[in-house]
Each structure stands twice: as structure tokens, then as C-alpha cells.
Amino acid sequence: MPMLQPPPAKYGGRHTVTLIPGDGIGPELLNHVREVFRFSCVPVDFEVVHVNSALETEEDINNAITAIRRNGVALKGEQPLFLCASQTDTSLDLYANVMHCQSLPGVQTRHQNIDIMIIRENTEGEYSSLEHENVPGVVESLKIITRNNSLRIAEYAFRLAREKGRRRVTAVHKANIMKLGDGLFLQCCREVASGYPDITFDSMIVDNTTMQLVSKPQQFDVMVMPNLYGNVVSNVCAGLVGGPGLVPGANYGRDYAVFETATRNTGKSIADKNIANPTAMLLAGCMMLDHLKLHDHASSIRNAIFTTMNENRLHTADIGGQGTTSEVVQSVMRIIQSKGQLTAEF
Amino acid sequence: ISGVFWSFLNGRCVIFLAYLNIVCLCSASQMQTVTLIPGDGIGPEISVAVMKIFEAAKAPIQWEERNVTAIKGPGGKWMIPPDAKESMDKNKIGLKGPLKTPIAAGHPSMNLLLRKTFDLYANVRPCVSIEGYKTPYTDVNLVTIRENTEGEYSGIEHVIVDGVVQSIKLITEQASQRIAEYAFEYARNNQRASVTAVHKANIMRMSDGLFLRKCREAAEKHRDVKFTEMYLDTVCLNMVQDPTQFDVLVMPNLYGDILSDLCAGLIGGLGVTPSGNIGANGVAIFESVHGTAPDIAGKDMANPTALLLSAVMMLRHMGLHGHAKKIEAACFDTIRDEKVRTQDLGGNSKCSEFTDAICQRVRDMD
Numbered sequence: 001m002p003m004l005q006p007p008p009a010k011y012g013g014r015h016t017v018t019l020i021p022g023d024g025i026g027p028e029l030l031n032h033v034r035e036v037f038r039f040s041c042v043p044v045d046f047e048v049v050h051v052n053s054a055l056e057t058e059e060d061i062n063n064a065i066t067a068i069r070r071n072g073v074a075l076k077g078e079q080p081l082f083l084c085a086s087q088t089d090t091s092l093d094l095y096a097n098v099m100h101c102q103s104l105p106g107v108q109t110r111h112q113n114i115d116i117m118i119i120r121e122n123t124e125g126e127y128s129s130l131e132h133e134n135v136p137g138v139v140e141s142l143k144i145i146t147r148n149n150s151l152r153i154a155e156y157a158f159r160l161a162r163e164k165g166r167r168r169v170t171a172v173h174k175a176n177i178m179k180l181g182d183g184l185f186l187q188c189c190r191e192v193a194s195g196y197p198d199i200t201f202d203s204m205i206v207d208n209t210t211m212q213l214v215s216k217p218q219q220f221d222v223m224v225m226p227n228l229y230g231n232v233v234s235n236v237c238a239g240l241v242g243g244p245g246l247v248p249g250a251n252y253g254r255d256y257a258v259f260e261t262a263t264r265n266t267g268k269s270i271a272d273k274n275i276a277n278p279t280a281m282l283l284a285g286c287m288m289l290d291h292l293k294l295h296d297h298a299s300s301i302r303n304a305i306f307t308t309m310n311e312n313r314l315h316t317a318d319i320g321g322q323g324t325t326s327e328v329v330q331s332v333m334r335i336i337q338s339k340g341q342l343t344a345e346f
Numbered sequence: 347i348s349g350v351f352w353s354f355l356n357g358r359c360v361i362f363l364a365y366l367n368i369v370c371l372c373s374a375s376q377m378q379t380v381t382l383i384p385g386d387g388i389g390p391e392i393s394v395a396v397m398k399i400f401e402a403a404k405a406p407i408q409w410e411e412r413n414v415t416a417i418k419g420p421g422g423k424w425m426i427p428p429d430a431k432e433s434m435d436k437n438k439i440g441l442k443g444p445l446k447t448p449i450a451a452g453h454p455s456m457n458l459l460l461r462k463t464f465d466l467y468a469n470v471r472p473c474v475s476i477e478g479y480k481t482p483y484t485d486v487n488l489v490t491i492r493e494n495t496e497g498e499y500s501g502i503e504h505v506i507v508d509g510v511v512q513s514i515k516l517i518t519e520q521a522s523q524r525i526a527e528y529a530f531e532y533a534r535n536n537q538r539a540s541v542t543a544v545h546k547a548n549i550m551r552m553s554d555g556l557f558l559r560k561c562r563e564a565a566e567k568h569r570d571v572k573f574t575e576m577y578l579d580t581v582c583l584n585m586v587q588d589p590t591q592f593d594v595l596v597m598p599n600l601y602g603d604i605l606s607d608l609c610a611g612l613i614g615g616l617g618v619t620p621s622g623n624i625g626a627n628g629v630a631i632f633e634s635v636h637g638t639a640p641d642i643a644g645k646d647m648a649n650p651t652a653l654l655l656s657a658v659m660m661l662r663h664m665g666l667h668g669h670a671k672k673i674e675a676a677c678f679d680t681i682r683d684e685k686v687r688t689q690d691l692g693g694n695s696k697c698s699e700f701t702d703a704i705c706q707r708v709r710d711m712d
Contacts, residue, residue, distance in 0.1 A: 110482035126498075126515070131552040137519035141553040143498070147509030174600075180503040181513035207603050211611035214586055215481070228546075232604055235579040239586035263583055 015292050018067040018074040019046040024268040026077015029281035032329045033075065036282060039333045039344050042289065042297045047071060065091055074258045075288055077281070092258070094251035095149065096156045097122040097230060099262045101237040101247055106310035107319050109242050116237055117166065117222045120230025121153040122251060127227045145181040145226065150188035156252070157189075157224035158196045169193065171203040172225035172233060185226055210236055238263050245277025245318040248284035250291075259288040270317075274324045277316040279305060282332065304335035378664060381433045382409040385443030387638025388648035393443050395650035395701040396657050399676075402705035404712075405661065405669040410437065414445065414456055426459055434464060434629060439664060441657055442633040446640075461494060466623035466631060467521065468528045469494045469602065472659065473609040476618055478682030479691060483612040488592040490609055491532060492602020493525040493557075494623065499599045517553040517598060519560065526557075526564035528624060529596035533571045540572035541565070544581050544597035544605065557598055581605065585612075610635070617690050620655035622663065632660040646696045649688040651677060654704075676707035 019034075021027040037044055049067045051060045068074045069092070097120040103112050130142040154171075161169050171189040175182040186203055193201035204212070206229045212219065213236050223233060238247045249262030261280040270276050282305055289298035308314050308331040315321025316328060337343050384393040400407055412430040419425040434440050447455040460466065469492040475484055502514040526543075533541050543561040547554035558575060565573035576584075578601050584591060585605075589612055595605065610619040616636040623631045634652035642648060654677055661670035680686060686703040687693025695703075 127549050129549070129551075131550065133552060137556075139517045139553045139556050141515040141517070141550050143513040143515060145511045145513070174603075177499050177501075178503065178513050180505060180511045184509075184511050207607035210582075210604055210608035211615065214483070214608060214611040215615065228600075229604075231546075231579050232582050235582040236586050236608070239583045243587060244583060263579065 014043040014045055015073070015294075016045050016047055016071050017288065017292075018064075018071045019048045020051060020064055020067075020074060020076035021048065022051065022077035023271075024078055025271045025276040028272055028274075028325070029276060029278050030075065030077050032278045032325065033281055033285045035329060036301060036332060036336075037285065040297060040301060040336050041342050041344055042294065044289075044292070044294075046075075068092060068256055068258065072256055073288060073291065074256070075285060076258060076260045078261070078264055092253055092256045093123065094253040094256060094258060095121065095123045095152060096252045097234075097249060098160070098252060099234050099237070099247060099249045101241045101262075103241050104246060104306065104309050106306075106312070107242045107246065107315070109240065111217050111240055114217045114237070114241055116217065116220045117160065117164070118230065118234050118237060119153065119157040119160065119222065119224045120234060121149060121224075121226050122230075123227075124149050125227030143178075143181055143228075145184050147184060147188060150185045150226075151192060154189040154192035154224060157222060158192055158199060161199050161222045162196060166199070166222045168200040168202070168221040170209075170220060170223045171201070172206050172209050172223055172229050173203060174206050174229070175203075176205060182226070189224065206232070209233065213237065213240065235263055243277075243318050244280065245316065246279050246283075248280050248287050250284070250287050257288075257291055259284040259291075274326055275317050276325050277318050278325050278328055279309070282329075300336055300339060300341060301332065304332045304339075307335050308332050377406045377408045378439070379408045379410050379437050380660070381430070381437045381440040382411045383414055383430070383440060383442040383445075384411065385638065386446040387444060387640045387643040389443030389445075389638060391644070391646065391648050391697055392634070392650035392653045393441075395648075395697060396441070396654050398701055399654060399673060399704050399708060400657070403669055403673050403676075403708045405666065405673070407661075414460065416454075416456060416459060424454060424459060426456070426463055431463060434631070438628050438630065439660060440629075440631040441653070441660055442631055443653060444634060444636055444638045446638045460631065461623070464625040464629045464631065465495070465627075466625040466629070467493065467495050468525055468624040469606070470532065470622045470624065470659075471606045471609065471619060471635075473606075473613050473619060475613050476681060477678060478684065479614050479618065481612060481614050483589055486589045486609070486612050488589065488609060489532070489536075489538065489594045490602060490606040491525065491529045491594060491596045492606055493521060493596075493598050494602075495599075496521050497599030499603075515550075515553060515600075517556050519556060522557045522560035522598075523564070525596060526561040527567075529561075529594060530564050530568040530571055533594045534568060538571070538594045540574060540593045542574045542576055542581075542592065542595050544576060544578050544595055544601050546578050546601075548577065554598070561596065578605075582608070585609070616652065617649050618651045618655070620652060620659045622656065622659050630660070630663055632656040632663070646698055647689055648697045649690050650697060650701060651681070651688075651691075672708060672711055673704075676704045676711065679707055680704050 021030050049064045051064050099118045101116045103114040124144050126143045128144045133139050157169055173182040173186050175186050217240055238244055244263040247262035249260055251258045286298040286302045314323040314328050314331050316323050384390040410433050412433050414426045414430050416424050417427055445456040472489045473486055475486040496516045498515045500516040504512050506512050529541050545554040545558050547558050610616055621633055621635045634656055636652055658670045658674045680703045686695045686699050688700050
């Protein structure tokens with residue numbers, strides 16, 4: 001199964017990307033992303049689709065999904081109700097949620113040297129939304145694991161590991177209790193692993209995994225797991241490297257890709273106060289640029305972000321500093337300019 | 347006059363003797379019998395350690411040792427030995443070491459059997475940072491209360507068609523109500539300020555929704571305890587950044603499994619974490635949740651801290667707070683002192699040396 005090919009650039013070498021600002025700090029941060037892109041002369045145009053959670057209708061959601069289908073790539077802020085992950089991810093078949101948690105040198109955390117890639121199956125598992133109440137007071141919720149999807153996500157994980165030169169893939173599961181469901185998932189991972197002898201494969205039970213993550217997170221390399229455990233592990237790892245303001249996330253499907261911050265929090269309380277951390281969204285933008293094969297732009301912005309992170313006085317509140325969002329963004333743009341590349345008016 | 351004087355004296359004597367009786371009864375608070383299940387692997391050695399420390403502390407506990415290996419009862423159903431069941435039913439309180447779960451032995455795990463036999467519906471794990479055992483997290487002081495009978499661990503799975511498996515997560519009104527009420531009772535009895543329900547009701551609207559509803563209802567009946575709700579992923583995110591914001595957490599089975607182990611990891615792992623299981627009819631079994639460690643069994647290397655702290659939890663449950671405090675303090679002081687620590691805590695003392703150090707401290711406290 002081929003790795004996703006980005007859509008061909010249209011109209012004079014420029015890509016069009018769907019932008020879904022959403023609620024909370026989404027619009028503010030995405031504006032900053034556009035500012036930085038414009039400044040660095042990134043050949044990307046944004047098609048903005050508004051889905052206001054207060055007035056959201058079936059039609060709005062369909063419009064947004066159509067827009068993503070049209071352009072193939074999207075960058076989105078957080079929406080509490082609309083596109084509640086399962087909905088978009090399933091209708092667009094965005095089966096792989098990928099998160100790269102890396103310790104940033106300038107950020108103080110309890111653990112150092114963390115570099116974990118988390119690949120989470122995004123379409124089935126516990127989030128199948130199949131529930132019923134056959135007898136009053138007794139609710140059954142179905143967790144579905146299929147061979148096809150498990151093979152697909154395992155294949156994706158190993159392919160990505162090889163591409164990025166990673167040495168080890170760990171499958172996270174609870175097959176000692178859910179023998180059939182997680183047992184099937186584990187079996188599929190093993191089958192795929194046999195086709196990649198250069199990569200070490202092991203497995204770990206989810207409760208032990210969380211315990212290991214808070215004591216020795218450096219032991220993990222690439223991790224692959226079903227939906228719910230993926231949610232838990234992603235959030236634990238995001239917390240370990242410094243919080244939701246620092247980690248970007250991506251959702252990949254066969255035909256589409258959607259980029260966002262790794263953890264899905266709307267941040268309503270800090271919206272429009274110029275204190276939100278733009279790092280996660282900017283890095284998500286860089287992931288998107290890499291996806292569009294605009295690697296030079298991606299690297300230049302990413303390096304500028306990392307250099308900015310080394311400056312304590314530019315740290316935003318969530319990582320213990322007092323800097324403002326705009327100060328961080330200005331710094332990023334200043335560093336890009338100083339590297340001598342083509343930039344627009346400051 | 348002498349007659350009146352004599353009966354007056356008699357009366358006083360009677361009252362004085364009665365007073366003495368009461369005083370005697372109170373100070374020699376009756377010996378309570380507790381069922382002890384040493385377990386496998388390092389189980390027996392750490393059980394001996396705990397018994398020694400309790401003796402040194404003069405705790406009014408009498409131990410009744412029982413073994414729990416699965417036996418096949420009439421009708422072919424696996425069950426625990428009848429004498430063990432009888433003992434637990436009589437004593438109500440039990441202390442258990444680690445039990446091994448043999449693979450492919452034909453019978454379900456012993457822990458599962460115990461859970462089913464005594465309807466152990468609540469798993470309580472207090473996670474408190476141990477001074478002297480450094481982890482990246484300090485000042486952790488929270489309690490996880492996990493529903494232990496249903497949820498994702500109902501064990502109901504089917505293969506729908508080849509390659510498609512369905513696992514059923516069961517949430518019932520009854521179990522959710524029971525665990526929610528227990529959580530608030532626990533908070534009240536242990537002077538905890540707030541209870542947080544952990545859930546994913548935004549995705550699993552009906553099942554976690556039901557659980558949440560029951561928690562809210564229980565909160566209404568316990569207005570003296572603060573109630574909050576938080577999504578599982580948010581809890582995970584915040585827990586690793588600042589665990590001090592959490593107090594009592596109540597949740598269904600799977601989330602509880604993951605979170606309780608995560609919290610154990612924060613304070614230093616399963617070797618130092620106590621755990622208690624509360625069942626119906628007043629039954630309560632306290633246990634260490636680490637494994638049997640067959641590689642160090644019989645070598646006097648084991649760390650009895652987890653079982654000891656579980657026993658302390660047991661004392662508190664029984665209302666023997668004085669003894670609980672004494673033993674706990676002795677244990678923490680010994681660890682903090684750093685002179686006599688078992689290998690897993692970073693020292694190189696034997697289990698017996700560690701135990702003796704605690705016993706000495708306990709005796710010194712009197």
C-alpha cells in the first residue's frame with residue numbers, strides 16, 4: 001500500500017490547503033501560522049472553512065469534509081463537537097494518528113532525552129461509537145478490532161520506523177485480559193514485524209507502559225497501539241515533554257492528511273489573550289510542509305522554533321515563562337530572516 | 347450505720363471494679379483475627395516480615411494463614427478452597443501476598459477467583475510520595491478508586507466473522523452507583539477534600555455517560571465533598587505534569603487499571619504501593635500488587651514495603667489508627683535513613699535486616 005502522495009501543486013506551483021480554525025485558541029494560533037508562512041514566502045494558499053460549534057449543523061460538517069477531500073490536506077484548530085475526532089477520521093479514513101514527542105532542549109521537564117513516535121489506530125477500537133442499552137440500567141459498549149485495520153496500522157508503523165531510521169517498535173495492548181480483541185491486534189503486529197527483520201519488535205501491556213513512561217521514558221522508540229491506549233499514551237507523552245503547547249500531531253489516511261496539535265484541548269480560557277503557546281501549531285504546520293514535500297521551508301521554520309525555545313524569556317506561561325504568543329512568533333520570523341532566505345515585508 | 351457504711355463501700359467497690367474492667371477492655375483492645383494469604387514466590391518471606399513488625403508494634407492482630415490454590419468444586423466449577431472462604435467470611439479482613447497466575451493451567455487467575463467469590467468491587471490505591479525514595483515526582487498524594495467487577499474487563503468477546511473481533515464493555519447502573527457511593531464515603535471517612543470522576547463520556551456517551559450520571563447523583567448526596575469531572579486524556583496529560591492537583595479519583599475498570607499503575611509509577615513502582623479491595627458484606631482484602639518475583643524468592647532479598655503499607659491500610663480500615671501511624675512512620679523513617687534498604691530501593695541490605703530495622707524503630711517509639 002503506497003505511502004500517501006501529496007496532491008499535485010496547482011496554479012503556478014502553489015498548494016491549496018483547507019484551514020479549519022475551530023474554537024478557542026485555534027483561530028489565534030492558525031493566524032500566526034499563516035503570518036509565518038506568508039513571511040517565509042511559503043507557496044501555500046489556505047481555503048478557510050468555518051465551523052462554529054454554536055451553530056454547527058450537519059451541513060457545516062459535510063462542507064468541511066468536502067473541503068478536505070477537495071484539497072487533500074488540512075490544518076485545523078480544535079473543535080469540541082464538530083469533527084469529534086472519530087467522525088472526521090472515520091469518514092475520511094484517517095486511520096493513522098502520528099505524534100512525535102521530543103524533549104526540546106530549552107524546556108525544563110522532569111525527564112530528558114525523550115524521543116518517542118506514537119502511532120495510534122484512529123478508526124476503530126473503543127471509539128467505534130456502538131453502544132446500546134438492551135436492559136434498562138445495563139449499557140454495552142462495543143470495542144471492535146479487525147484484522148484489516150490492525151494490519152494496516154502495523155504496516156504503517158513499521159514503514160514509518162524504517163523511513164525515519166528508528167530501531168524498535170513496541171506494541172501496546174491488554175491482550176492478557178482482552179484475549180481475542182487485543183490478541184488479534186498483537187498477532188497482526190507480529191505478522192508485519194516478521195517482514196521487517198531490521199527492526200526489533202516487542203510488546204508491553206498498557207498499564208506497565210504508563211508506569212514505565214513516568215519512570216524511564218527514554219526506553220521507548222516507536223509505539224503502535226489501538227485507539228484508546230493511543231489516546232492515553234499520547235497524552236502522557238505530551239505531558240512528559242512539556243505539555244500540549246509543544247507537540248504537533250498528524251492524522252494520515254490513504255488519500256488525505258489532517259494536521260493539528262497533538263492533544264485535543266480547546267483552550268477556551270486562554271483564547272485571545274496572547275498567552276497561548278504557538279509552538280505546537282507551528283510545528284504542525286511544519287509537518288504539513290514536509291508532507292507537501294516543501295522540506296526546505298519546513299526545516300527553516302522548525303529550526304527557528306527550536307532556536308526560539310532556547311530563550312527562556314520567550315517561553316509562554318504553559319512552560320513556565322512569561323512571554324507572549326506574539327513575542328514567540330516575532331522571534332521565529334526574525335530568525336528566519338536572519339538566515340538570509342527570501343522573506344516578505346516584516 | 348455500719349450496715350449503711352458497708353453497702354456504701356460495697357457500692358463504691360462495685361463501681362470502681364466496673365471502671366477497672368472498662369479501662370482494661372479499652373487498653374487491651376480485643377485481638378482481631380485476620381486471614382493471611384502469604385502467596386507464592388516472595389510472598390511467604392514478606393508475610394513473615396509483616397508479622398514480625400506487627401508483633402514488635404504489639405498490634406492486636408491474630409493471623410490465620412490460608413492457602414488459595416484453585417480447586418475444582420462439585421459441578422466442575424473452579425473455586426477457592428472452602429477453608430479459605432470460610433476463614434474470610436468469618437474474619438472479613440484479609441491480607442494477601444502476590445499470587446502467581448499460571449499460563450494454560452486450565453483455571454482462571456486466582457486474583458479473578460477471589461474477586462468473584464467475595465464480590466470485591468472497589469480497588470483502592472493510595473499513592474503517596476515516599477520521602478527518602480526519590481522519584482521525579484514529589485508531593486504526590488492521591489487515591490485511585492477503580493470499579494473492579496465490570497467495564498472493559500467483563501471478559502465477553504466474540505469473533506463476529508473471521509478477522510473481526512468484538513469486545514464488550516459493560517457498564518451497569520448498579521455497579522456504577524456502588525462505586526460512586528463508595529468513593530464519596532471513602533473521601534468523607536479519610537478527610538479527603540474532593541472526588542474527581544474520570545471518564546470518556548464525550549466519545550462513549552451511553553456507557554461512560556451512565557457512569558458519570560451515577561457519580562453526579564452520589565455527589566448530590568455528599569455535598570461536603572467537592573466533585574469534579576475530567577476526561578481521561580486530560581487527566582493523563584495533567585497527571586504527568588502536576589500530580590498534586592488530584593485528590594480522590596473514581597473511574598471504571600480499564601481507566602482505573604491504567605491510571606492506578608501510572609500513579610504507582612509516580613511514587614516509585616509496585617514495590618512500594620499499597621492496595622486494598624473492598625467487597626460486599628464488609629469483606630476487605632488488602633494486598634501487595636507486585637508480582638511473585640520468582641528469581642529472588644527464598645534469597646532474603648525481597649522488599650516487604652508494599653505488603654507492609656497494605657497492612658497499614660488494613661489497620662486504618664479497622665480503626666486502629668495509632669498502630670497504623672506507628673508502623674508507617676517506622677517504615678518511612680527506615681527508608682529515609684538510607685542506611686538499611688533493600689536492593690530495589692537502592693541499598694544492599696537483606697529483607698530480614700530491613701525488617702529488623704523497622705522492628706527496632708517501632709519498639710523505640712513506645
